[in-house]
Amino acid sequence: MSFRIISSLIQKGPIRILARTESTAAITPTIANSAQSDEPIDITNPFEKDRAQCILCRSNITPNYKNVKLLSQFQSPYTGRIYGRHITGLCKAKQEQVEKEIIKAQNCALMPTYHKSVEFLQDPKLFDPERPIRPHKY
Amino acid sequence: MPSYELALVLRQMARPELVSTLKRTAESILDKGGIIRKIENMGQQNLPYKISVHGQVHKVGNMFTIEFDSAPTQIDDLAEEYSRDIDIIRKNIFKVEQPPEIKCTLHEELLPPAYRKEVQEMVRIGQKKQKKKFNYNSGLDYYPFQK
Numbered sequence: 001m002s003f004r005i006i007s008s009l010i011q012k013g014p015i016r017i018l019a020r021t022e023s024t025a026a027i028t029p030t031i032a033n034s035a036q037s038d039e040p041i042d043i044t045n046p047f048e049k050d051r052a053q054c055i056l057c058r059s060n061i062t063p064n065y066k067n068v069k070l071l072s073q074f075q076s077p078y079t080g081r082i083y084g085r086h087i088t089g090l091c092k093a094k095q096e097q098v099e100k101e102i103i104k105a106q107n108c109a110l111m112p113t114y115h116k117s118v119e120f121l122q123d124p125k126l127f128d129p130e131r132p133i134r135p136h137k138y
Numbered sequence: 139m140p141s142y143e144l145a146l147v148l149r150q151m152a153r154p155e156l157v158s159t160l161k162r163t164a165e166s167i168l169d170k171g172g173i174i175r176k177i178e179n180m181g182q183q184n185l186p187y188k189i190s191v192h193g194q195v196h197k198v199g200n201m202f203t204i205e206f207d208s209a210p211t212q213i214d215d216l217a218e219e220y221s222r223d224i225d226i227i228r229k230n231i232f233k234v235e236q237p238p239e240i241k242c243t244l245h246e247e248l249l250p251p252a253y254r255k256e257v258q259e260m261v262r263i264g265q266k267k268q269k270k271k272f273n274y275n276s277g278l279d280y281y282p283f284q285k
């Protein structure tokens with residue numbers, strides 16, 4: 001039994017070595033050109049993700065209290081509450097602006113407080129309240 | 139003189155009356171040494187909620203905005219004057235300011251908690267608040283008996 005195993009190893013051996021020498025021959029010249037030693041190469045992280053931007057920053061929009069159609073997209077159609085940052089996906093500054101402007105619009109009687117205006121109910125959805133970035137508080 | 143914006147909701151009324159009311163509100167700005175830059179009419183609209191003022195319930199209103207420059211000391215007087223006007227349902231005076239330059243911080247906010255700056259700050263504060271514990275097998279610093 002032992003003899004057989006050894007013989008099989010010997011048979012496999014030379015083939016493997018051959019394969020290795022071929023692959024190293026192909027790679028070595030490129031490495032030798034780029035760096036002389038084994039030092040790590042200085043390159044930017046190839047796995048880094050692109051910088052994320054929120055919808056309003058991407059299209060450079062500053063919310064205004066007179067732009068009711070835009071603001072009502074950040075309002076719940078059921079309760080009229082303003083959706084939180086974990087749902088809207090806005091950055092902190094923009095979310096704060098949106099909230100301020102919505103409250104201004106509501107004070108000026110341009111926007112309802114306990115529901116969404118009926119004419120805006122069919123507007124395209126910017127986000128899905130059922131799938132927040134972070135889990136709901138409730 | 140800083141710029142302001144007056145958001146007006148006027149009562150539902152006939153056109154000549156509406157004109158006179160708007161003229162009255164505009165003139166009171168001019169009387170106080172202000173400058174009117176723009177008057178915008180947003181038309182007659184159904185109010186999103188009923189508003190009761192001056193002993194009446196309103197469900198329809200005429201929306202106007204007036205952009206004007208005025209001394210900041212006059213704003214309170216203006217608001218008080220408008221609040222006495224029966225034809226005005228609602229008035230809001232906002233200061234018009236250049237919107238601040240915002241750099242989107244969403245990328246930093248979406249990082250895992252350990253990498254977020256505010257979380258790091260919170261951890262630091264938490265560690266600061268922790269009471270110092272006496273280490274019993276150490277070289278005293280300091281609990282030499284009797285508690």
Ligand SMILES: [Zn+2]
Pocket residue numbers: 053054055056057058090091092094241242243244
């Ligand atoms: Zn942003």
